[in-house]
Amino acid sequence: MIERNRFLDVLSHLVLVLGVAVVAFPVYVTFVASTHTMQEVVQAPMPLWPGAHAWENYTVALFGDPSGSGATPAVGRMMMVSLITALVISFAKISMSLLSAFAIVYFKFPFRMAIFWAIFMTLMLPVEVRIGPTYQVVADLGMLNTYAGLTVPLVASATATFLFRQFFLTIPDELVEAARMDGAGPMRFFKDVLLPLSTSSMAALFVIQFIYGWNQYLWPLLVTTEERMYPVVIGIKRMISGGDAQTEWNIVMATAMLAMIPPALVVILMQKWFVKGLVDTEK
């Protein structure tokens, strides 16, 4: 039995509380700033307690402010773009990698290993290192400022394909044989046996990919040039391009809160799958 140490127990909680406080502090300040008027926020020591203007700020942020001096664009629209992009990316990734893993594991066809290695190679080519040429391809295909341009180049996923491949390899052969004995064709087997078995992997991947899709920055920065196609992450960046004085920090901070809430909710509500997804995809 390990000795009990009162001092260390207290210290543990102290350190953890401190850690949580430091981690939460920036977001707390963001929240506070989003509840004040612009004048209150930009005066040097900003108030550290929530103010009374939350409702106005969030409405302005969400629906835009056609009358004011800043004329901020509506974030509601951007949130929709982000949401659609993130959902399309995560669903497309999951279904595409399910299908390819299924094909690689259960069918014999020429170049099977070559294709497998080709998928593997994509791990080594993150968007960041090939932005220029990829942009050219997308521009040539006429996909700038479309949802297709935002999502399609990002839907190939080596990690997800691997994850499903590893998972399919653990499924006993007896199960495949049993399905065949019962007269199930390959697609039937896929639908009735593999899909139900992989739901937890799918949930885990969904969380990771949703966050990945929502938080994309560099790629949307390149392919979207019109305001109606900005995801919310880009929108925030555009709002602060002026100096300190012109930026309506209270609205920017309200937008930042809005941009953080959906992925944070997904992480916290689906914590179990999130942890599983992180651990699985990195193995």
Add this chain to the structure above:
Amino acid sequence: MLIAPQVLVICVFFFWPALQALLQSVQQSDAFGTSVEWVGLANFERLWQDESYLESFQTTAVFSCLVAFLGIGISLCLAYFADRVVRGTLIYRTLLIWPYAVAPAVAGVVWLFLFSPSIGVVSYALNQWGFEWNALLNSRHAMALIVMAAVWKQISYNFLFFLAGLQSIPKSLIEAAAMDGAGPWRRFWTIQFPLLSPTSFFLLVINVVYAFFDTFGIVDAATKGGPGKDTAILVYKVYFDGFKAMDLGGSAAQSVVLMVIVMALTVVQFRFVEKKVNY
């Protein structure tokens, strides 16, 4: 065929552009793309002689070292204590993991706001204590700013892995050491830390990759590579040279260099994964 969509996407958006990058890196074209000239390795040579590129390399190295070591250190500390507490581990975990969900660019904006020289809360406090903070003028401060933002975002990830690693260490080992009279400090360094070394090494690679590639949003939002070029990490420079300065050949050559780095890191990572199986 079932695999067709995946292969199509990979070919069109991965291999074709990568080939293009390779091709462009040995060509020189003018700003309008009207004339293309074969220049061999001249672009690479030019990179090698380019002061600002070498500086950017240095910046990236400093940045990723700081991010990796600070991030790993802080989260190891937090994970150790979270593993110790009897009750509430789950609550602390919930409270610590959500920064993972925050977009890098949003994190950059939030930290910029906290540390903005004229209106930021923290910079105000620092100035009150007599510390002259200005991330817009002082490059060290700017570096500190992006490092803090990057570490803040990455703590949750490291924390989760360390916590999982600590919880998988058999309790009997720790108890045996305690019976032999090893105090908590000694137990940590002689048992838990060595057993965590595979996790730590894995996280080191992941954190370096993160600092190299995923922090573009933080840099662009918080400092825009400034002041001057003092926080322009390599990825930022590829973007800037290719899309702002329109130097396609140079940008492509930089892309190729980055590809080589990613490949090296990936190989290291997989070597390690194989080793871990034997562990």
